[in-house]
Structure formats: structure tokens, C-alpha cells
Amino acid sequence: xxxxxxxxxxxxxxxxxxxxxxxxxxxxxxxxxxxxxxxxxxxxxxxxxxxxxxxxxxxxxxxxxxxxxxxxxxxxxxxxxxxxxxxxxxxxxxxxxxxxxxxxxxxxxxxxx
Amino acid sequence: xxxxxxxxxxxxxxxxxxxxxxxxxxxxxxxxxxxxxxxxxxxxxxxxxxxxxxxxxxxxxxxxxxxxxxxxxxxxxxxxxxxxxxxxxxxxxxxxxxxxxxxxxxxxxxxxxx
Numbered sequence: 001x002x003x004x005x006x007x008x009x010x011x012x013x014x015x016x017x018x019x020x021x022x023x024x025x026x027x028x029x030x031x032x033x034x035x036x037x038x039x040x041x042x043x044x045x046x047x048x049x050x051x052x053x054x055x056x057x058x059x060x061x062x063x064x065x066x067x068x069x070x071x072x073x074x075x076x077x078x079x080x081x082x083x084x085x086x087x088x089x090x091x092x093x094x095x096x097x098x099x100x101x102x103x104x105x106x107x108x109x110x111x112x113x
Numbered sequence: 114x115x116x117x118x119x120x121x122x123x124x125x126x127x128x129x130x131x132x133x134x135x136x137x138x139x140x141x142x143x144x145x146x147x148x149x150x151x152x153x154x155x156x157x158x159x160x161x162x163x164x165x166x167x168x169x170x171x172x173x174x175x176x177x178x179x180x181x182x183x184x185x186x187x188x189x190x191x192x193x194x195x196x197x198x199x200x201x202x203x204x205x206x207x208x209x210x211x212x213x214x215x216x217x218x219x220x221x222x223x224x225x226x227x
Contacts, residue, residue, distance in 0.1 A: 032213050034215060034216075041220070041221075042220050042221075043117070043204050043206070043218030043219050043220050043221055044156070044204075044206075044216075044218045045218070046215035046216070046217065049213045049215060051213065087156065100146075100158060100161060100168075100169060101158070101216065102158075103155060103156040103157075104155070105155045106155065106156075
């Protein structure tokens with residue numbers, strides 16, 4: 001069964017304290033790894049798609065990287081406005097449809113001023 | 114640009130009542146997804162459509178749940194009869210066809226069944 005597992009469940013940082021979130025997956029023949037941000041009372045908001053091991057993408061203080069077994073979301077010098085739940089997701093192995101995604105449980109990030 | 118629009122934003126109703134959730138996807142998107150989010154189970158895919166046709170409904174919990182997409186700009190998720198364990202936030206998302214196209218989510222309907 002395809003699984004996407006995120007750690008830690010929750011992370012508390014001081015403003016400016018860099019750290020990383022982890023997303024490990026057991027999907028064979030990975031066809032993309034997605035990162036989303038979710039604020040309270042809102043739907044998930046797309047951040048990045050990664051396709052192959054070694055790929056990296058950046059947006060402001062966020063950088064996502066991908067290996068053959070896991071992905072990391074690095075947060076450099078975070079600010080309180082980076083506080084949110086971060087979700088990763090992957091499509092199932094095989095098939096031709098890229099529509100369906102399996103989501104991880106998410107990491108709740110809190111950045112204190 | 115208008116995003117995915119869901120209504121109502123909040124719904125409180127009594128057990129046994131019929132509940133209908135509505136979604137308007139982003140124009141031009143070929144896929145539409147219905148998810149349920151709870152603290153215990155996270156974000157779960159219930160059903161998804163491609164070009165208005167249901168493709169995979171394996172996540173629909175039981176026969177009390179049904180979803181329709183009569184046209185490219187509208188979908189409904191219906192629960193009849195509703196039960197307290199159906200209380201959750203229900204999200205609709207849409208995406209274009211193609212590799213790596215991200216899903217765009219609405220802001221959800223918070224459903225409480227008393």
C-alpha cells in the first residue's frame with residue numbers, strides 16, 4: 001500500500017531558527033511529490049512539485065528537496081507568518097492518471113517571535 | 114482569478130437530515146476531487162471526477178454518501194442520512210489535466226452533525 005509519512009507531527013521554532021520537515025514515501029516509481037501549506041480555516045495551498053531525486057525548488061524562505069525515499073522542506077530563518085500546517089502528497093504507483101493524491105498527516109509548524 | 118468555490122462554509126444540522134455540499138471548480142480544470150479532513154484521519158480522498166465522469170469512489174465511506182457532477186462547473190456531495198461521525202471539514206479541489214499539475218483547493222465546508 002502506498003504510504004506518505006511526515007515527521008515531526010509538530011515543530012516549534014523561534015523566529016530565525018532554521019529547520020527541516022521530513023516526508024517519506026513508499027510509493028514505487030514515484031511520479032511526483034507535492035508540498036502544500038494549510039492555514040487554519042483554509043484549504044491547502046500548493047507550494048512545490050518535485051519529480052526526480054536530486055531536484056530542488058525554492059520559494060522565499062522555503063526549499064524543497066527530493067531523494068529516492070524522502071523529501072525535505074527546509075525553512076531558513078523562519079518568520080511567524082510561516083506558521084501553518086505543511087502537507088506532502090504523492091500520486092499512486094502505476095497508471096496514467098496523475099490526478100489522485102495520497103496525503104501525509106502533516107507537520108504543524110509554529111514560529112514564535 | 115476565481116478559485117474553487119464551496120458552499121456553504123459552515124453547516125450545522127441534526128442527525129438523520131440530508132446534507133448537500135456544493136462546489137464550483139476553476140474554469141478549464143478537468144479533474145474535481147472531494148476530500149474529508151479530520152484530526153484523526155487527516156485529509157482523505159473520497160471521490161474524484163475526470164471530465165465530469167466519476168473515476169474512483171473507493172474512498173466514499175458508505176452508501177449514505179453520493180457525489181455528482183452534472184456539468185463542468187458544478188459538483189455536489191450529498192450525505193443522507195447524516196450521522197455525528199460525518200462531522201468534518203469537506204474540501205473540494207480541482208486541477209488541470211497533465212503531469213504534475215497541482216490541485217487547487219477551496220476553503221472547505223465545516224460540517225457539524227448533532
